Amino acid sequence: MRLLKRVWPDEFSLVEVATHNTLPYAILSHTWIHGEETGYEKIKFCGEQAAKDGFLYFWVDTCCIDKSNPAELATAINSMFRDEIDVRANQSTWEAMFRGSRWFTRGWTLQELIAPAIVEFFSKEGKLLGDKASLEMPIHQETKIPIKALQGNPFSDFSIEEREKWAAQRQATEQEDIVYCLIGLCEVSMPLYGEGRERALTLDGLVTSKGDAPFIVPYDRNPYFTGREPQLATLEDKLSEQGQTTKLAITGLGGVGKTQLLLELVYRTRDKHANCSIIWIPATNMESLEQAYLDVAQELAIAGWEDDKANVKKLVQDYLGKESAGDWLLVFDNADDIGMWTDMSDSERESSRLIDYLPRSKHGCIVFTTRDRKTAVKLAKKNVVEVPEMNEDAAIHLLQSCLMDPGLVNNKPDTNTLLKELTHLPLAIVQAAAYINENGIAFSDYLLLLADQEEDVIDLLSEEFEDGRGYQDVKNPIATTWLISFEKIRQRDTLAAKYLSFMACIEPKNIPQLLLPSGISKKKETDAIGTLNAYSFITKRSADKAFDVHRLVHLATRNWLRKQELIVQWTEKTISRLEEVFPDDNHENRSVWRTFLPHVRYVLNSDIVDKDGADRIKLAWRFGMSLYSDGRYKEAEVQFLEAFEANKRVLGEEHPSTLTSMANLASTYRNQGRWKEAEDLEVLVMEMRKRVLGPEHPSTLTSMANLASTYRNQGRWTEAEDLEVLVMETRKRVLGHEHPDTLTSMANP
Helix, strand or coil, rough: CEEEEECCEEEEEEEEECCCCCEEEECCCCCCCCCCCCHHHHHHHHHHHHHHHCEEEEHHHHHHHCCCHHHHHHHHHHHHHHHEEEEEECCCCCCCCCCCCCHHHCCCHHHHCCCCEEEEEEEECCEEEEECCCCCHHHHHHCCCCCHHHHCCCHHHHHHHHHHHCCCCEEEHHHHHHHHHHCCCCCCCCCEEEEEHHHHHHHHHHHHHCCCCCCCCCCCCCCCCCCCCCHHHHHHHHHHCCCCEEEEEEEEECCCHHHHHHHHHHHHHHCCCCCEEEEECCCCCHHHHHHHHHHHHCCCCCCCCCCCCCHHHHHHHHHHHHHHHHCCCEEEEEEEHHHHHHHHHHCCCCEEHHHCCCCCCCCEEEEEEECHHHHHHHHHHCCCCEECCCCCHHHHHHHHHCCCCCHHCHHHHHHHHHHHCCCCCHHHHHHHHHHHHHHHCHHHHHHHHCCCCHHHHHHHHHCCCCCCCCCCCCCCCCCCHHHHHHHHHHHHHHHHHHHHHHHHHCCCCCHHHHHHCCCCCCCHHHHHHHHHHHHEEEEEEECCCCCCCHHHHHHHHHHHHCCCCHHHHHHHHHHHHHHHCCCCCCCHHHHHHHHHHHHHHHHHCCCCCCCCHHHHHHHHHHHHHHHHCCCCCHHHHHHHHHHHHHHHCCCCHHEEEEHHHHHHHHHHHCCCCCHHHHHHHHHHHHHHHHHHEEEEEEEEHHHHHHHHHHHHHHHHHHHHHHHHHHCCCCCCHHHCCCCHHHHHHHHHC
16 A cells, blocks of 8 residues: 655655555545645645654545556555544534534545544644544534444444444445445445446445344353453454464363353354354254254255255355355354264265365354363364463452342452352352352352262252253253263273273372373373363373362262262272382382372272271371371371271281281370370280280380380389380390390480
8 A cells, every 4th residue: 555754844755565554654534625726735734743643654545546446446445444543634614614514424534433543623724623532422413423433332333224324414426435435334345446336236235234144053142251351362363364264172171161252252253243154053962963054054045955865064064165155153062072073974975074074165264162172183273272260350250240149249258268169160150159049048158068078069069050051951060061071081091081080089189190000001191191181170280290180070070980880999999009109108208108198198088998908908007107207196196096996807906917006006195295195005015015926026125115215205214224224135135236126225325
């Protein structure tokens, strides 16, 4: 395009620029009177005023458009609407003549009035009369254009018919100009200009029919939609790319709001591009997809759709692949099953994969939603938009908009605690709001329910609720929304299902990868972890090879295992695996067993397996020893007491392992300063070891040494000394003078 550049006060040059947004510039909007001889003065004034406003360049139609070139003229007309940046208007008088200005009656000045954010009006003498904002009332009264339109509200707020009325009383030199001046306001474009009334009627028909494009979407707009602006901006930017069929995928954890994000996207697309056909196809399963294709073909009146033998997907593909289809947006919601897209059809009518029926057109865009990032990448390559956890402000806004009593969110501590418990997950928030509304309870009451037993929490999160925006055959409670994902993982990647089941039996945070059962190969292990990560069930920690499982996913997985009657089996497998990999309490292993401790504690706290199992008893003892070595004596006491009771039941009261458990328990008492309890238990252990193992057995001598230590800590010096001497002399005789235990006895004061 061409621009004028002010070189000197009375000298201008014409420059070529690549596009309308290459350089900042001002625009002269004016009217010409036949025989007018002041054209140069206008140009001079525009250059001077542009310079005052900081613009080196400016644009005047009579100088910058070659009107003998139809292509250039068409380009200028089509871009004129978006180019309006800073308009200068010429008037001969003020106040009395402003309302009756000829400028308000001309066709082309309509979009020059509405499009720019700033419009300044000048008199013929160059006096600033005001701008669009300060003069909006007289402009509105004169032109009948709504004030909101003058203020810059989206054109989608006004119907096509209403926008056409803004030009109804305007005049133009050429008969088609009145229609052409609407192209920006009605968001259409024409390739040529200057073909008279017939061409104008064609454009008029296109403008009038705008908004009649098919909109086949099964849901109303979600009035509670909030947040997600970064994701919407990314999607809208990608949708605007032209030249080929754009494919996008929206992925994220089930319940995070992918469908609602997509729904808002399609409604915004309709608002901004009313001539764009929008088609929504549920892809939860092949049956729902086939029915949707049939409905779409019927709605579009595609020839042959009613034929029972017709390949309807091919009909829709061919229809959207034609230029006559215009712009279109095709969405597939819940495309979670990659096999449905990539496996060959066994139908007699079809011999292709579903993915092969995706239409191709430079005017078309396809958007998928899926819980599985692997599926997203296969369908949309790198064009994947991940939907993250809601931020706190958006979550509060969503919760408040769903409540019958929005004032509940004014209790900020309870609100923040509730949202944290619900992990800021939109589906969980909407479900909680529905339950709170139905039962008329406070947030604190709902929090008490969430703190109940696991089975009761599952019941709470399994409550059906109506939000009017889900598929009829898809369960909406948060506790059941992931069941279909669990099944798909189990069918597609058995090792991933095993990992998820294992993780459901331990603490969901900071799970070391080396805890997981081994796969048949490193690749299988990597694939399995990738699958769980692709479904957003786990989050990788960047600092080390560890994972976090989403808290509600963890709960739902346990529910899934319970429904499959596998929870006991997997808890036992997890105990065996932990017993296998949990190290002893040697200080060199401290960093390892400290990482493992939360997971061992979680599985040992489970009451759904036999507490007398051999692996469980061994794991509990090793767990207690690690706690003891870490100086966590009170916690170790609980484990030693449990191990003692289990050994007594299983092995008998006088079994060496039972006696060791008693001795360990006595040690925790001693380290807590509970001397009497320690002494009583140590005497009992010593006497039983004398009887079972003999008075000179190393374990018996250890019991005697422990008792001596307890005497010493109570200030019973003589008793302590007598016992310590006896232990030392016996160890010298039985173990030798240089045995470590003998040396320990000699070192004791």
